[in-house]
Amino acid sequence: MYWHLHSICDTAVGDGLLAPNPCQLNVKKPARQIEPVTLEPAQVAAAVKVIEPQRFQAMVLIGEWCGLRWGELGELRRKDISDNAEIITVARGHRHEGGCHIDTPKSGKTRTVAVPPHIRADIKHHLDTNVADAPEALLLTGQSKCGHLSDATFRDAWHKALKAVGCQPTRLQDMRHFCGTMTAMTGATLTENMSRMDHSTVTSSVIYQDVVAGADEKIATALSALASADAAPTASVNRLALQRSVRRRGPHPPRRRTPDDHGGIRHACTPMDIARVSSAVQSDY
Numbered sequence: 001m002y003w004h005l006h007s008i009c010d011t012a013v014g015d016g017l018l019a020p021n022p023c024q025l026n027v028k029k030p031a032r033q034i035e036p037v038t039l040e041p042a043q044v045a046a047a048v049k050v051i052e053p054q055r056f057q058a059m060v061l062i063g064e065w066c067g068l069r070w071g072e073l074g075e076l077r078r079k080d081i082s083d084n085a086e087i088i089t090v091a092r093g094h095r096h097e098g099g100c101h102i103d104t105p106k107s108g109k110t111r112t113v114a115v116p117p118h119i120r121a122d123i124k125h126h127l128d129t130n131v132a133d134a135p136e137a138l139l140l141t142g143q144s145k146c147g148h149l150s151d152a153t154f155r156d157a158w159h160k161a162l163k164a165v166g167c168q169p170t171r172l173q174d175m176r177h178f179c180g181t182m183t184a185m186t187g188a189t190l191t192e193n194m195s196r197m198d199h200s201t202v203t204s205s206v207i208y209q210d211v212v213a214g215a216d217e218k219i220a221t222a223l224s225a226l227a228s229a230d231a232a233p234t235a236s237v238n239r240l241a242l243q244r245s246v247r248r249r250g251p252h253p254p255r256r257r258t259p260d261d262h263g264g265i266r267h268a269c270t271p272m273d274i275a276r277v278s279s280a281v282q283s284d285y
């Protein structure tokens, strides 16, 4: 805000409306923030292939396709990954603020996330080659006393990989953004998306009643379909179709019951839903 005012006053000085700029406080100019970026699945795959060190590969894949927050990703341990890497249990998150703090996920609840089949082998390979045998062994280790990897180290490696494949840098929370968007594109309901993303900003308890057993596994499979090279154009087509559909129906389509309702209210995610999830995901990171 201060620098916005400073800029306005600078313009006024240039126009001769003000003598000196009255904004003379010694305030450090904030670093320019990276704009949110949602990659395409093929871009994620390309960058993962070249990221160094290679032990970061599986972690990027989990971040992108399972939508964990950075603090949750860095706190994953061997015991949190099921046999064959089908399910990840997200029970904790960590943060480094005046020391290392490990706590429950932001929602305060443990959740399980179905892993899209196309990344399970990568996670298993990571466990076999980069993770100690103990159940408590971290999947991602760093040099800090607590054993966690610093977010700066991970971010730098990811940015270098993105640059190597011609993509602009993304924020770590954009991994979550990517997952929320892709999940919506599978046709998941807003509720299912929110459940997968551990997203609690939309407060209607009715929404949560719509989650059906096994829904996340179906979503995980559909995400893998999106990840395949052949599916990428289809995903774009689906997005366009959704946008056209919304233009035809208007921004607030009525909710209606469908045969696969499983007893709840269900509607396909519209771009507005995606935007709601994405923006809430950002505030919920």
Ligand SMILES: [Zn+2]
Residues within 6 Å of the ligand: 094, 095, 096, 100, 101, 144, 146, 147, 148
């Ligand atoms: Zn730590």
